[in-house]
Amino acid sequence: MLIGMTYDLRDDYLAQGFSEEETAEFDSPETIAAIERALQAEGYEAERIGNIQALVNALAAGKRWDLVFNICEGVKGIGRESQVPALLEAYGIPFTFSSPDVLVVTMDKALAKMVVRDAGIPTADYRVVRNEADIARMDLPFPLFVKPLAEGTGKGISNRSLIDSAARLREVCLYSLRTFEQPALVETYLPGRDFTVGVIGEGANAEIVGVFEITLRDGAEKIGQSFVNKEKCERLMRYTLADDDEARTAAEVALAAYRALGCRDAGRVDLRSDAQGRPCFIEVNPIAGLHPTHSDLPMLCSAVGIAYDDLIGRIVRNSVSRVAEPARDLENPVRRETA
Numbered sequence: 001m002l003i004g005m006t007y008d009l010r011d012d013y014l015a016q017g018f019s020e021e022e023t024a025e026f027d028s029p030e031t032i033a034a035i036e037r038a039l040q041a042e043g044y045e046a047e048r049i050g051n052i053q054a055l056v057n058a059l060a061a062g063k064r065w066d067l068v069f070n071i072c073e074g075v076k077g078i079g080r081e082s083q084v085p086a087l088l089e090a091y092g093i094p095f096t097f098s099s100p101d102v103l104v105v106t107m108d109k110a111l112a113k114m115v116v117r118d119a120g121i122p123t124a125d126y127r128v129v130r131n132e133a134d135i136a137r138m139d140l141p142f143p144l145f146v147k148p149l150a151e152g153t154g155k156g157i158s159n160r161s162l163i164d165s166a167a168r169l170r171e172v173c174l175y176s177l178r179t180f181e182q183p184a185l186v187e188t189y190l191p192g193r194d195f196t197v198g199v200i201g202e203g204a205n206a207e208i209v210g211v212f213e214i215t216l217r218d219g220a221e222k223i224g225q226s227f228v229n230k231e232k233c234e235r236l237m238r239y240t241l242a243d244d245d246e247a248r249t250a251a252e253v254a255l256a257a258y259r260a261l262g263c264r265d266a267g268r269v270d271l272r273s274d275a276q277g278r279p280c281f282i283e284v285n286p287i288a289g290l291h292p293t294h295s296d297l298p299m300l301c302s303a304v305g306i307a308y309d310d311l312i313g314r315i316v317r318n319s320v321s322r323v324a325e326p327a328r329d330l331e332n333p334v335r336r337e338t339a
Helices: 010-015 029-041 052-060 080-090 100-107 109-118 132-136 166-180 227-231 245-261 296-303 308-323
Strands: 002-006 045-050 067-070 126-129 144-148 184-188 194-200 207-216 237-241 266-273 279-285
Touching: 002 029, 002 052, 029 045, 029 308, 045 052, 052 080, 067 080, 067 308, 080 100, 100 109, 100 245, 100 279, 109 126, 109 245, 109 279, 126 132, 126 166, 132 166, 144 166, 166 184, 194 245, 194 296, 194 308, 207 245, 207 296, 237 296, 245 266, 245 279, 266 296, 266 308, 296 308
Parallel strands: 002 045, 002 067
Antiparallel strands: 126 184, 144 184, 194 207, 194 266, 207 237, 266 279
């Protein structure tokens, strides 16, 4: 089976003048090489494609693949993670991870919270600030937590994100609106334990990999998974496997949210407990980072005895199971070049 690889390489965007924070979600050469080696170790033929522009050029030149291992994050817009999957879907090419509609919903953190709340899954109360007038209408009690509506990897999150006054709320919301050119998400602050949960599979077959509790080391920003803390996670954050009652509840909440949102193949769900010790959904990463030693999901897999190659193999096998049917029998793959 020929598997194409789509990705956004961080170095490429830094060379174009993008900042460290703007490129925080993009991947390193080490990640791409690790995925390629894992695919080959699992018996697949791997071909690097690159970002969406490279994919467009390859498709226009007639290239085709039996499956695309897609980890593109995209550059612009709340629908940026869905752009490559939508393009592949239009060409009838199977791909790993969630469908375009799911990727739009999960990128918009308010929409994701709406879905999980409607499914009866606990999540902090929230409001969306789309303009300056929305700030004055805020009716949630302090303390609050503010972050960009549609970012990842801690982008836009710092010690300033914890809000205890109307003046600070205005300051941080305006910063988010102007800097990230998108709405700000304002949530009731959750003061309890910080969990991240790994999930593999989809639907009824989705299963928990394990639960990390995240605590902070000396020198870390005190509000949890900020941009700085995540960039320097090896030095500033501590990951500990957790299996007590609260952690097991976090796993149950994470799995319910993952299923409610329609995520597939693999992902990571972030939760934080409220003052009563009840784990609440924060967000899901449906295209979780895959650096073997820096990204949460591979680190969690390693901690529970799942080798990196096996993780990549499970993702591919779950993807293949969706398309292994008479109309798309992968023993008779699509032609790799057009006539």
